[in-house]
Amino acid sequence: MGQIMTTVSAATSREILDGEELLARCMGNWDFALRVLGKFRARLEADVADLDQALGVQDWDLLARLAHRIKGASASVSALQLRQRAAELEHAARARRVAELSTCVERLRHESNRLVQELSVLELDACEAR
Amino acid sequence: MNPASKLMRVLVVDDDEVTAAVLEHSLIEFGYDVTVAHNGREAFQLIRSGEIRMVVSDWCMPEMSGLELCRRIRERSGGAYVYIIMLTSNSRTQDVVEGLNAGADDYITKPFQPEELQVRLRVGERVLSLESRDLTIFALAKLAESRDPDTGAHLERIREYCRIMAQELVRTGETGEDLDGDFVHMMYLTSPLHDIGKVGIPDQILLKPGALTDDETEIMRRHTVIGGETLDALVAAHPEARFLLLARDIAWTHHERYDGSGYPRGLAGRAIPLCGRIAALADVYDALTSKRVYKDAMSHEAAREVICEGRGSHFDPRVVDAFLRRDQDFHRLQRALADPPTPVAALS
Numbered sequence: 001m002g003q004i005m006t007t008v009s010a011a012t013s014r015e016i017l018d019g020e021e022l023l024a025r026c027m028g029n030w031d032f033a034l035r036v037l038g039k040f041r042a043r044l045e046a047d048v049a050d051l052d053q054a055l056g057v058q059d060w061d062l063l064a065r066l067a068h069r070i071k072g073a074s075a076s077v078s079a080l081q082l083r084q085r086a087a088e089l090e091h092a093a094r095a096r097r098v099a100e101l102s103t104c105v106e107r108l109r110h111e112s113n114r115l116v117q118e119l120s121v122l123e124l125d126a127c128e129a130r
Numbered sequence: 131m132n133p134a135s136k137l138m139r140v141l142v143v144d145d146d147e148v149t150a151a152v153l154e155h156s157l158i159e160f161g162y163d164v165t166v167a168h169n170g171r172e173a174f175q176l177i178r179s180g181e182i183r184m185v186v187s188d189w190c191m192p193e194m195s196g197l198e199l200c201r202r203i204r205e206r207s208g209g210a211y212v213y214i215i216m217l218t219s220n221s222r223t224q225d226v227v228e229g230l231n232a233g234a235d236d237y238i239t240k241p242f243q244p245e246e247l248q249v250r251l252r253v254g255e256r257v258l259s260l261e262s263r264d265l266t267i268f269a270l271a272k273l274a275e276s277r278d279p280d281t282g283a284h285l286e287r288i289r290e291y292c293r294i295m296a297q298e299l300v301r302t303g304e305t306g307e308d309l310d311g312d313f314v315h316m317m318y319l320t321s322p323l324h325d326i327g328k329v330g331i332p333d334q335i336l337l338k339p340g341a342l343t344d345d346e347t348e349i350m351r352r353h354t355v356i357g358g359e360t361l362d363a364l365v366a367a368h369p370e371a372r373f374l375l376l377a378r379d380i381a382w383t384h385h386e387r388y389d390g391s392g393y394p395r396g397l398a399g400r401a402i403p404l405c406g407r408i409a410a411l412a413d414v415y416d417a418l419t420s421k422r423v424y425k426d427a428m429s430h431e432a433a434r435e436v437i438c439e440g441r442g443s444h445f446d447p448r449v450v451d452a453f454l455r456r457d458q459d460f461h462r463l464q465r466a467l468a469d470p471p472t473p474v475a476a477l478s
């Protein structure tokens with residue numbers, strides 16, 4: 001497990017995913033942490049797709065709700081940057097700062113892609129470590 | 131943890147399944163029985179089932195928010211108190227005040243830290259156990275008193291005697307059992323319930339002034355089993371209320387004897403829970419030193435003699451030693467709490 005932890009820290013910048021904090025929140029259970037990350041990733045990809053739709057139909061409440069959920073889930077897996085991007089989007093959507101919204105969604109998507117890529121590397125490493 | 135007791139059930143409410151899963155995992159690790167709901171409406175339905183004692187709820191959810199859920203829970207009439215911890219990503223004072231006003235007991239900022247969560251849950255358990263403890267003991271003690279022919283200050287004396295012996299045993303540590311100050315307090319709280327089973331004994335036997343026949347004695351002895359079984363049912367309904375385990379054991383075993391010649395099960399030695407061994411001595415000392423219709427009160431010295439004779443046969447030698455070391459306290463209490471000659475004092 002320590003070995004995997006080292007891999008996480010090396011491969012992933014702490015701002016993208018704080019593996020140590022995540023592991024602590026998973027009570028040191030790395031298998032469980034990986035399962036949670038899998039769930040998180042699937043949810044994230046679906047929610048990001050929904051963001052575009054909400055933006056398209058100008059449903060700002062839905063946009064805020066989706067951003068809020070992404071924020072919560074990111075916080076739970078210690079994806080700090082993504083959490084920040086989601087918080088910004090949620091805030092802008094609630095305040096109806098409509099002009100900023102597509103930029104916010106774009107920035108969130110960018111961070112989401114970066115994270116998903118890191119997660120793929122991580123999953124690969126975890127498989128090899130077995 | 132007593133294997134017979136159920137785990138406390140905690141409801142996790144979060145529309146974000148990732149957070150819900152992480153919370154659920156932590157709570158199971160902490161030893162709770164966990165149910166998950168993904169929105170307030172579903173949560174409220176589950177709470178109405180009456181099995182949920184604690185709720186850890188997200189604040190911001192579609193359909194029914196955590197705040198609304200809080201209000202709905204508090205608006206219910208009847209049902210046991212449900213302890214609510216709110217999870218919030220915004221820890222602004224305004225929100226916290228609003229949450230507490232809605233009836234939340236505590237709040238935690240997201241993302242949660244497991245240690246913090248565990249501490250908050252322990253606080254909740256403590257609040258719940260105090261609540262049910264006070265309510266239950268009050269109700270039960272009243273019931274016991276209403277049926278116990280040994281009225282007056284009997285229950286008051288018993289709990290004082292039990293406390294003295296428990297204190298002494300904790301102080302010396304010679305029982306070899308893991309006891310703490312809480313044990314002393316719990317003995318004090320629960321020992322008045324020792325004869326609770328007498329509520330199930332028919333009046334003509336319970337209140338009979340003369341000696342009982344063999345059959346009647348047999349029935350009278352059943353108060354131990356009735357009390358034990360009644361409290362055991364309460365243990366199942368209130369697993370968080372640790373005092374009920376003690377109360378149950380006392381009711382069941384306070385007429386057992388150290389050498390195995392007691393009732394109802396003829397348990398011997400350490401098979402009799404310590405609380406039962408303590409209550410047995412307290413009960414006998416009180417019976418000896420109290421006046422009854424059919425007998426005079428024995429002096430403290432004579433009662434001490436009787437108890438010494440029972441050391442190792444009727445009573446646990448360590449409990450007798452604790453009694454002997456504190457026998458002046460017994461004597462003082464026995465005089466201070468002696469039943470008044472007329473019942474006038476009871477009216478004040």
Ligand SMILES: [Fe+2]
Pocket residue numbers: 324325353384385
């Ligand atoms: Fe009794």
